[in-house]
Amino acid sequence: MTNAIEITQLNYRKNTKTILTDVNLQLAPGKIVGLLGENGAGKTTLMRLIAGVAKNAKGTIAVHGETREAPRRAFVSFSEALQGFRPADKLSQIRDFYALAYPDFSAKKYLDLITFLQIDDDQKLATLSKGTREKFIIALTLSREAAVYLLDEPFNGIDSMSRKRIISSIIQWKQDSATMVISDHYVSEIAALLDEVVIIKDHTVCAHKSSDQIRSEFGLGIEAFYESIYEGDIHDDEL
Amino acid sequence: MQFDDKVPIYYQIKNYLYHRMVAGELGLGEKLPAVRQLAVDLTVNVNTVQRALREMIDEGYIAPQRGRGNFVTQDATKIATLKQQLTTTYIQDLYGQLHALKLTDAEIIAEIKTYIQQRGDADDQRN
Known part of the structure; x- marks a missing residue:
């Protein structure tokens, strides 16, 4: 079976700064994967590279076997921060833009999602609270029928009710064959959701394990495992 | 349902369903909720629910009917x-735990009886 994502010897520098070094990663179709690491570890950069938004890395990134950036973007739904839109834009205008830009955008899924997440899309972008903005980004991202979803810290700074609704919408609307990568720097709330965990430390992937492997081999919860790696309690040769 | 993050989730889902079956909350021959619905209700991954159900099918507790x-x-x-x-x-x-506290078998039985007795009394007072 072709991997959903296959990254080989990826190296990325920005100006003179090393962001990612020798990243190798294979993710199978249908998995929900937690991408964990401290702020600044390179999680967002890795997602931007997979999505084909950031360019000029060394090495290869294949999404369902496709290594070229432009066609790869058609497979990947990435939770971008809505930076290209004006504050006065209505959410429904942003939806129209997505529907035009992405042939796999499903108007029905969008409607189901904004209803479930309780978003009124007649509002202007500038009026949204932090939580509603995150929920809207999730609605747009999941409305595409993509092979790969990349959610960059979707729970950042939002209240627990919104968090629960976002988690439910992920369970409800992710197609079985789609792979989803969720980045975060704290995991307790999504631990039960994750099939696998990828930990980024010192500019590279330092661990990639199934959640059940972590629980049964190390006898640890996901959060504890992640902390042990960052604090150096688990050494590289034990992974 | 709250999960213990140190124990594989599929295992905990199986346990949860075993308990509901034994308690009769899921009766003989009763239809289980759809996989995705169970996943949403328990806030877990669809794959994890599928794994739990697959094992329970293999064990003969659950019978799938095509379609x-x-x-x-x-x-x-x-x-x-x-x-x-x-x-x-x-x-x-x-x-095992009471034995480790050096209670004799007779004491263990007596303690359990006393506990049930006191519980019963407390219930009576409430009613």
Whole structure:
């Protein structure tokens, strides 16, 4: 079976700064994967590279076997921060833009999602609270029928009710064959959701394990495992 | 439902369903909710629910019907055996802990009786 994502010897520098070094990663179709690491570890950069938004890395990134950036973007739904839109834009205008830009955008899924997440899309972008903005980004991202979803810290700074609704919408609307990568720097709330965990430390992937492997081999919860790696309690040769 | 993050989730889902079957909340031959609905209700991954159900199908507690969904077994002795197994597991655990506190067998039985008695009294007072 072709991997959903296959990254080989990826190296990325920005100006003179090393962001990612020798990243190798294979993710199978249908998995929900937690991408964990401290702020600044390179999680967002890795997602931007997979999505084909950031360019000029060394090495290869294949999404369902496709290594070229432009066609790869058609497979990947990435939770971008809505930076290209004006504050006065209505959410429904942003939806129209997505529907035009992405042939796999499903108007029905969008409607189901904004209803479930309780978003009124007649509002202007500038009026949204932090939580509603995150929920809207999730609605747009999941409305595409993509092979790969990349959610960059979707729970950042939002209240627990919104968090629960976002988690439910992920369970409800992710197609079985789609792979989803969720980045975060704290995991307790999504631990039960994750099939696998990828930990980024010192500019590279330092661990990639199934959640059940972590629980049964190390006898640890996901959060504890992640902390042990960052604090150096688990050494590289034990992974 | 709250999960213990140190124990594989599929295992905890199985346990949860075993308990509901033994308690009769999921009756013989009853239809289980759809996989995705179970996943949403328990806030877990669809893959994890599928794994739990697959194992319970292999074990014979759940009978899938093509195109209709998953059903609890019709076999009452199967559930009775499961109830006995769960009971033995809990008693083993309780006995082991009390034994480690150096209680004699007679004391353990007496303590359990006293506990049940006091519980009953408390219930009576409430009613």
